[in-house]
Amino acid sequence: MQQLLFERSQLTNIRVYFIGIGGIGMSALARFFHQNGAIVSGYDRHRSELCQKLETEGIKIHYEDSLELLDKKADIVIYTPAIPKEMHELNFYKDNGYKLMKRSEILQWITEGTFNVCIGGTHGKSTITSLVSHILRDSQFGCNAFLGAISVNYGTNFWKDEHAVSVVEADEYDRSFLRLSPNVAVITAMDADHLDIYGTLENVQQAFIDFSKRIRPEGCLIVKKGLAKEQELVADNKFTYSFNDVSADYRAENLRVENGSYIYDVVTPTGTIKDITLHLGGIHNIENSLAAIAVSQFVKIEESLIRNAIASFRGVKRRFEYLIKDNKHVLIDDYAHHPEELRALLEGVKTLYKQKIVAVFQPHLYTRTRDLADGFAKSLDIADEVILLPIYPARELPIEGVDSQLILDKMTIQNKRVLSKDEVIATIQSENPPLLVMCGAGDIDELIPIVKKELENNI
Structure with missing residues (x-):
């Protein structure tokens, strides 16, 4: 550089x-x-x-x-x-x-002289990065944290520490993460995404293989069990994690749901950690916690400190974030903008609630909508009712024939529609849904406080 x-x-x-x-x-x-x-x-x-x-x-x-x-x-x-x-x-x-x-060059410069924990993957990395950073901070191990979301515990996406340890969200966009040199790397997923950059799924997967090759000698790779090309991901120390795959090095068992929170045991290569309590919804977040526990054990944080830190973790903004959670309404906000993220989010909601799920989703990027429309439709069909906002273009110009209707036409559920932001607000006012999930990576977040206020006013 x-x-x-x-x-x-x-x-x-x-x-x-x-x-x-x-x-x-x-x-x-x-x-x-x-x-x-x-x-x-x-x-x-x-x-x-x-x-x-x-x-x-x-x-x-x-x-x-x-x-x-x-x-x-x-x-x-x-x-x-x-x-x-x-x-x-x-x-x-x-x-x-x-x-x-x-930005990637600056991150490379900052982390050249530090012990680096780098969290990569096409989804799940923001929550894991934030949880690992929280465990290291809460346990007094210490770290400099560069998060891809705002920590609810600390109200920021960065904090500094005297210890020469950096926890970094390793972004695959523009191959940025290939500038990092991890001591510990996590790979959560290698799904087709950013195809405007990579072109093909195979190129995405190769980038993650290249990322694993950047792990420093005697470093550690922690990878989701069952990923395609998992055997090509290599490191001096390698551990796998999975919610329920019994062949994984880290897995959960004895899951209970109490008062909207998960309690479970974690099987590790050195024994079982009993009674982990996680106050985030979604089975995928249990799986995210397994990756964070694997990182924590590799840097030798005590079991009791890991358990205490996870119990006090409040998540990150816009990642299965509860904005209302009472007897009248549940409002969940999430950044999900990839079909797999949407699937994990909506399936997670279904594990916690048995009532009708109304989902409001804003597609992000014309190219992503074009390339992944089938996947978006299949994931959104998990909900009982879906409202689609127009596509948020971000850096892109419109593509002919690509709009939210493209997803809607591929969905199989009956209760679905495309609405403007104003129409969404009017719908919330009139229908007052008890369980509402709002998701997307565009400017849907600007709707959140308005919708929250409307639901609270309708109690």
Whole structure:
């Protein structure tokens, strides 16, 4: 990688400018620099809740692509591959010889000298990253955490620690995770995703194989049991996990549901950990906890500290997050934007509740909708009623013939429709569903507080 102009210990008053500062990964890096004494500022196109929080922390952000508002004294400019090539600010910095680096290059630079736990996979990685970070922090082991979601326990996606340990969400988009050098790596899934980058499922799988090859000597790989090409994922130490596959090194047994929480035992290579309590819904989150326990055991955290930390884990925002949970209503918010994530989410809801499930889903990206429409339809059919919002385009332009109706037409359940945001609100007001699941990776999160208020007003 290209070298920075400064050392990690010399960040005070270094000027760092972020293009796309409101992204979940970018904002974690912004917090890293800010908390280490750098002068941080940036641009984002949308003044999200996360951007507003960064502003309250002392980071200056503007929301116009303007050559008058950017930092012309910046020592380094950090950007994401999702930024459009025609953006004025990005081209100004390119044309005038500024040092530009991708987010993945910065993560590589930060973690070169630390013990790294890197969580990868096409789904599940945000929850596992947050849970591992929480266990290490709660047990006093300590870590610097770079999360792909906001921890409910701590209200942030980054925290620093004196220990030279980093827990990083290893993002496969743009092959970013191939810049990391894990001491411990987790691979949760290798499903078809980001086909605009990879082209084929086989290329996705090969990227994860390459990721496993980056594990440092004497390091550890923890992988979901039964993944395709699992045998090609190699490391000096390798463990598997599964909710119920008896051949896995880590598995759950003796599952009970009490007061909306799971209690279960975890079989490990060295014995059984009794009575783990998890306050997150969804069988997939039990499985996520197994991966986190495997990481924790590899770094030799005591069993009692692991048990206590999992019991106090409150999850991450927009990952099976309970916004209302009372006798009248249950409102669950989730970031699920891939068919497998949707399947795990809705099946998880069904394990906890026997009543009618109404799901509101916003597809994310035209290419993902086009490539995975069959999978989305099959997963959404798990619900009893589905409302689809129009596709959130993010970085993409429309594709002819690709819209939410494409998914709707492939679904088999009868109670389904495509509605605008305003129509969704009106529907909630009139129908007052007792169990509502809202999911998607676009701007559906802006609807959440409105829907929450409407349900609370209808009690």
